[in-house]
Amino acid sequence: LLCCLVYPPLRDITLTALQDAFFQVSVFVAATLYIYYHLIERIPQLELSYLANKSPTLEIFFAALLGALPGCGGAIIVVTQFTKGQASFGAIVGVLTATMGDAAFLLLATKPIEGLIIMAIGLVVGVTSGVLVNIIHKKDYLRPNASDQLADCVTQPTKAVRLSKSVWKVAIIPSLIVAILIALNTDFNAFSPKLTQMITFFGALMAMLAVTTWAFSSKGKSYQDVASEEECPSPPSTLYKVLQDTHFVTAWVVVSFMLFEILVNFFGFDLKLWFSHYVYLAPLIAVLIGFLPGCGPQIIVTTLYIQ
Template sequence: MNSTLSTKFSNLFTFSQFDLAYKRLLLPVTLIALVASPVTREVTVNTLSDAFWAVSCYVAFTLAIYHYLSRLISKQNKVVTLFHRSRNYQVFFSALLGALPGCGGAIIVTTQFVSGRVGFGAIVAVLTSTMGDAAFLLLASKPDIGVFVIGVGIVVGCLSGWLVNAIHKDDFLRPELQQALPIAGCNSNNANTFERKAINLQGAFWQWLIVPATIIAALGSFQVDINQLFHLPEMSIEWTGTILIIVSMLLWALTKEIKDYESTVSEDAKCVSSHPLQKAAQDTNFVTAWVIVAFMAFELVAYFGHLDLPLIFSGWGAYMPLMGLLVGMLPGCGPQILVTSLYISGAAPLSAQLANSISNDGDALFPAIALAPKAALVATIYSAIPALIVGYGFYFLFEV
């Protein structure tokens, strides 16, 4: 009996959520430590509260609408024939698919290029127009700027794709047809029982919170003092936001192991049949995690270093669009969310955001590298050229 218990205890720390593979736990554990310390408590509570009420709630609401609409739109496929009718239509619809928040549209076009259904111009168009999950954050925090950046991405994506069509044939750098990777996996099918429970709890967490949390977030956006409105003690709503965001990060940390770069910076795979709120919850927590990293790093550096980071970054001037472009060339959505977070906080200018949005390929670059590495490399370089032009064009026209 004792031997059996010892074996189970040993397995728990070898294969369970406490395994070092679950490095995501470092985030909530660090946040708890920062809240517990009297030195960092005030700045941490204020930052996490802002991240939850001003970002996570709006991202969850935006994602819920998006996934509900996606479920309705996916039932109609009238544009498929038009999509494959000509090279120009392929580029146009690929740019539109890339402009959809998230990486689903870009991944679809990538796999269709490998299967021979669309040309190389289409993959350049979709990688140029996509913002990945950073689009959700920008739309939730600054909807007018978000629509503008997405619109610019569509235009630049179309122009880039049409130009590439004029230079290259459709099968340029297309590999020999082979078994394609699946477009989307089902995280819960491959996960162990513990991870499935954590995934389900993420959905339940936002299912119950999304309506009241969005209402409170909206009131806060209109400068309503929530504590005073509901006759709560001072800092009550700030502590509530802090506790809720730490709980959401604990749930997020226990749903997936970190094994490599891709598993660190890309969103979790979701079941196609999952409820829209379940998908919204998983995406929201992924975006929130990277927002927290950006916000906390920003605030702690400013707090301990007594630095005005927006003022310091403004001194970088002409280097900021280049910084946004270079980060955008990194695969995955995580680094791009960091740049968008810097823009929202005022540390990065819009020119850097534009350069990052156009050069950003999001999670779509992972299947592209796996299926067609040469095409992925060239398409990434091609998307960096318009990013350089647009980023520095906006900088010299409006920011100098």
């Protein structure tokens, strides 16, 4: 990323990708996770393991409902629960089938009726898929061993995470306000071109902070270290857990945004041309794009639909 920022032909592309990753994804992920973790502390009944013991179908429904909500946060919550051995494989299938990620914000802001219809369809298909998967497979199918995940547990957050926490505490509220305005297609140029430039640099700086913190937090010895998602069973604070998940997601989203921008600007990859010239293959093309990690590709396809 630093090399891309230094190289003039890639500088603007990189700044835009970093800004989009932060304001379109990272901020909403952090806000959603923070709300959920606080709710879990006060209402333990919202834990997927508790719901699964009451009713497997209820677990799937709640997982799919989290996925149907706008943003990536719901999906990340369920995946995290699964890696800790507290959710079934059906819950994973349900949430990932139901989710639109951050593309939901864009769709709801521009075409609210279509957005709500797609969310409802995603919820129904997600619940159905999750229930069928749990009927076919055992509850612990592909579930990681929780004890293995905690084998190399770090007792305290790294210095990088502590520094990041201090910055996020100050930046989260103004960042969320800007992110909501961007999701509502607000034209900041109408106020001042300098304001747009300031927002771009701020978003890029925060995205770089997230990616750098994630890189310095990972020892790479286990899945837990590589993801930098989970602290010990009793982490120092909820905010540390939120930031670790957010940093991990940000890294993947930045990668997907950068890859797409490079393909478009340097290799002539034109999605709009693909969809117009190969109409009969449009659903398959969209599915393949959906396989790419992060919300970026989904947001791009949703933008093409809106246009």
